[in-house]
Amino acid sequence: MKCVKSLSRFLRNFMSKALDLVKNIATVDQMRQAVAAGLKPERRLKTNSHIHLPPNFSAFETVEQAVTLADEQDVRVLGVSNYYDYRVYDTFAELAGRKNIFPVFGLEIISLVDKYVKDGLRINDPGNPGRMYICGKGITGFASPSLRAAELLGTIRSRDEKRMAEMTAKVNAIFTAAGVAVNISDADVIDMVVKRHKCPKESVTLQERHVAMAFQQKFFDVVKPAGRAAALSKIFNCQYAGKTDNDVAVQGDIRSYLMKAGKPAFVTETFLKFEEAYELILELGGIPCYPTLIDGAKTLCDYERTPEELVAHLKENNIHMAELIPIRNKTDMLGRYVRAMRKADIAVVGGTEHNTLDLLPLEPQCVGGVEVEDDVREIFFEGMCVAAAHQYQRLNGLAGFVNSQGNRNADIKVFADAGAALIAKYFKKYC
Numbered sequence: 332m333k334c335v336k337s338l339s340r341f342l343r344n345f346m347s348k349a350l351d352l353v354k355n356i357a358t359v360d361q362m363r364q365a366v367a368a369g370l371k372p373e374r375r376l377k378t379n380s381h382i383h384l385p386p387n388f389s390a391f392e393t394v395e396q397a398v399t400l401a402d403e404q405d406v407r408v409l410g411v412s413n414y415y416d417y418r419v420y421d422t423f424a425e426l427a428g429r430k431n432i433f434p435v436f437g438l439e440i441i442s443l444v445d446k447y448v449k450d451g452l453r454i455n456d457p458g459n460p461g462r463m464y465i466c467g468k469g470i471t472g473f474a475s476p477s478l479r480a481a482e483l484l485g486t487i488r489s490r491d492e493k494r495m496a497e498m499t500a501k502v503n504a505i506f507t508a509a510g511v512a513v514n515i516s517d518a519d520v521i522d523m524v525v526k527r528h529k530c531p532k533e534s535v536t537l538q539e540r541h542v543a544m545a546f547q548q549k550f551f552d553v554v555k556p557a558g559r560a561a562a563l564s565k566i567f568n569c570q571y572a573g574k575t576d577n578d579v580a581v582q583g584d585i586r587s588y589l590m591k592a593g594k595p596a597f598v599t600e601t602f603l604k605f606e607e608a609y610e611l612i613l614e615l616g617g618i619p620c621y622p623t624l625i626d627g628a629k630t631l632c633d634y635e636r637t638p639e640e641l642v643a644h645l646k647e648n649n650i651h652m653a654e655l656i657p658i659r660n661k662t663d664m665l666g667r668y669v670r671a672m673r674k675a676d677i678a679v680v681g682g683t684e685h686n687t688l689d690l691l692p693l694e695p696q697c698v699g700g701v702e703v704e705d706d707v708r709e710i711f712f713e714g715m716c717v718a719a720a721h722q723y724q725r726l727n728g729l730a731g732f733v734n735s736q737g738n739r740n741a742d743i744k745v746f747a748d749a750g751a752a753l754i755a756k757y758f759k760k761y762c
Contacts, residue, residue: 381682627659716750
């Protein structure tokens, strides 16, 4: 993995210019003193803890589009959580500063919990027992990762590249056998991503959605609308009745019929163990954060069956922050879990992902565009203040909300108040 060359320097400059009041915060006691000065935002700010930026599969064509939309929609604290290459964060950091948006840096990792694989227990992936998505928030170690972090990131990238090459070849063979010669390789898919987002080839981490998009686009080029249903019936080995004029729908069906577990183009994934993913987040200076699915699945995953069970699992794994993607959830279910986790002393944040082509509003909403309840939005804002304070602390060589072993250093309110002061000072300087 190549380092993010100027991110650390940019962050230090942007923080030090804006944060005269809190630049000397080194301890929890000093945090309390800064908070006692009474500095905080004049209003609760709109936040989003989790978007994907191109060249990850994203609703956004460019980083500038994402930041501009956040500015237009008054989302003032914005978190990014890309997979496996982070040089795009340079651009994000610079543009966020120009648009008066406080950037929070993160990542997302897919990991495996062996004991849950054996037990058939579903964590936050309803189709794959033992698979756990895990995020890191408030990360600052991208610019100069430790040797261990670089090793783990390299392992992830190499395994991912091998799998996506094999999967692309399998999908191509299926299309060819069905009489649809599209002739697509993984290199062609990477070229598509580079052309779409004008990014360096080496920054591209291919995802299943990229592969599906490449095959859908070429399929639409070579098969006229009248012949698509028959051709897709051969490709999918079924009587296809989907929407043959909808590119997103066909992309989804390519994944569902060909690429998912048990389907003909599926290639077994080789993940980091949960312990390794957790270690990587800490090595990069972040807060391990659990992405909560709840009723985003047809049936609740075993790990999340009740708020109490979920809290117990998180505490067992020394995880002190959780994330929700409200667009997956009904309002009452979202509120029930968020309030329970916060009551159990777990910080909670909310995001949108934007990892499909749907250009959703950037402030999180529940299923059907229903607004998130006001007290839940307060909890989300509090959680992002915690992440902001942690990011600032770690940037200055301090312990942060969690230390290098993942253990808590102080209560949520202390870090949230300090983060609010930090953010307020930033906006006082730049707004």
